[in-house]
Amino acid sequence: MTGQTPTPAEPLWEVFVRPRRGLSHGHVGSLHAPDAELALRHARDLYTRRQEGVSIWVVPAAALTASSPDEKDAFFDPAADKVYRHPTFYDVPEGVAHL
Amino acid sequence: MYGNDFGPPDEGVDQVKDPDRDTAHADAAAAALGEGLLGEVAAAEAALAEAAGRTVGRAAADADEAALQAYFDAVIAADQKIEPRDWMPEKYRRTLIRQIAQHAHSEIIGMQPEGNWISRAPSLQRKAILLAKVQDEAGHGLYLYAAAETLGITREELVEMLVSGRQKYSSIFNYPTLTWADVGAVGWLVDGAAIVNQVPLCRCSYGPYARAMIRVCKEESFHQRQGYEVLHVLGHGTPGQRAMAQDAVDRWWYPSLAMFGPPDADSTHSAQSMAWKIKRFSNDELRQRFVDMCVDQARSLNLTLPDPDLRWNAQRRAYDYTQPDYDELMRVISGDGPCNRQRMAFRRQAHADGAWVREAAAAYAAKRASDREAVPA
Numbered sequence A: 001m002t003g004q005t006p007t008p009a010e011p012l013w014e015v016f017v018r019p020r021r022g023l024s025h026g027h028v029g030s031l032h033a034p035d036a037e038l039a040l041r042h043a044r045d046l047y048t049r050r051q052e053g054v055s056i057w058v059v060p061a062a063a064l065t066a067s068s069p070d071e072k073d074a075f076f077d078p079a080a081d082k083v084y085r086h087p088t089f090y091d092v093p094e095g096v097a098h099l
Numbered sequence B: 001m002y003g004n005d006f007g008p009p010d011e012g013v014d015q016v017k018d019p020d021r022d023t024a025h026a027d028a029a030a031a032a033l034g035e036g037l038l039g040e041v042a043a044a045e046a047a048l049a050e051a052a053g054r055t056v057g058r059a060a061a062d063a064d065e066a067a068l069q070a071y072f073d074a075v076i077a078a079d080q081k082i083e084p085r086d087w088m089p090e091k092y093r094r095t096l097i098r099q100i101a102q103h104a105h106s107e108i109i110g111m112q113p114e115g116n117w118i119s120r121a122p123s124l125q126r127k128a129i130l131l132a133k134v135q136d137e138a139g140h141g142l143y144l145y146a147a148a149e150t151l152g153i154t155r156e157e158l159v160e161m162l163v164s165g166r167q168k169y170s171s172i173f174n175y176p177t178l179t180w181a182d183v184g185a186v187g188w189l190v191d192g193a194a195i196v197n198q199v200p201l202c203r204c205s206y207g208p209y210a211r212a213m214i215r216v217c218k219e220e221s222f223h224q225r226q227g228y229e230v231l232h233v234l235g236h237g238t239p240g241q242r243a244m245a246q247d248a249v250d251r252w253w254y255p256s257l258a259m260f261g262p263p264d265a266d267s268t269h270s271a272q273s274m275a276w277k278i279k280r281f282s283n284d285e286l287r288q289r290f291v292d293m294c295v296d297q298a299r300s301l302n303l304t305l306p307d308p309d310l311r312w313n314a315q316r317r318a319y320d321y322t323q324p325d326y327d328e329l330m331r332v333i334s335g336d337g338p339c340n341r342q343r344m345a346f347r348r349q350a351h352a353d354g355a356w357v358r359e360a361a362a363a364y365a366a367k368r369a370s371d372r373e374a375v376p377a
């Protein structure tokens, strides 16, 4: 054993894959790579070994801004009491079609 | 996790006996057995989506610890997933880091026994298949390291815990692969046992782990089938080939049973992990399920399982079988298996040998970044 050579930590990248033409890119996981180019290659090898995608995005995890520290909070509350934004809120008179 | 054959936890996570676990788990396991494991993975995926639609209420932004705990409990009760930035009990976090890390280490060390045969595979096709399988195991290790990192531990720390021996990997990989037939036996039995262990983890309460396991399980079924096919060809081949296949099954059967960990009766199995929906079935339930799966599969292989007491028990509607040697399991866990030292030495060497690649990639990235700065667009 030659001992542990300290290597600088490689940045973390979030990986998004478009499964097929016509679908949006979806988050599939993350990986470490020294730069964007290698991150793309690693993402191809790690997340698309079985043709899971036709396009890959890699984004530095540090560049993501998240809405809140939790997956739930008052940030989304303003939408909760606006039921009139949904078509089901309205009564349609009987017999009226194409509405 | 790959198996439950890791030995005691290394972080003082409490393991308590669970006296009144009901029999629902056993029934569920028996019911699910017929449906096929891939069907269960698909069902877990569907359940994940369905549970996401349930409303659990919310915790106020300035909630105190008790309110946060209540919200956490409600999410788990609704079979929803805990996500990385959610509040979670510190013990939940530590239990998961340890379990996911040991699972990842197992995938990584697990490349060695089969990697041993890549250069000697009997045909180009077998070689391509084995390469793809071992590459998958590397991928599994990486998915899992990434999932562990979402809990606030770094990749460097995780790698260090493996190479320093502070964290374990599945004991099964401390057995040698002596002949080509071992590649078949590992695929059929070791990957088979791993799948039985892993399918319930597709429903684990921690989102990144559950999603990684769904991915892993879909890939694992190819591993099991290619191993089964290798054995099937040998089992129906010349007497010499059949003998080689039988010898491999004879050597791998009991270590594979031991992958499920100590028996429930004298095991400290974690009621807490059950309550947190990290673990879903006991060691013995999973082991029984695996035995029941293998009996018919062995018959079609034209091979026998090395257990004279293996027989159908009509009352239990399951096979009676001989338990593996748990003293041997304990010896292997404590470092005295046939290949423990070799596996660790190889892993350390590979990590050290890869240092120049990591350094070169970092230097190249730095150079490219400075080039871009020097030439304004």
Ligand SMILES: [Fe+2]
Pocket (backbone or CB within 6 Å): B107, B136, B137, B140, B216, B220
């Ligand atoms: Fe795997």
Ligand SMILES: [Fe+2]
Pocket (backbone or CB within 6 Å): B137, B191, B220, B223
């Ligand atoms: Fe596998």
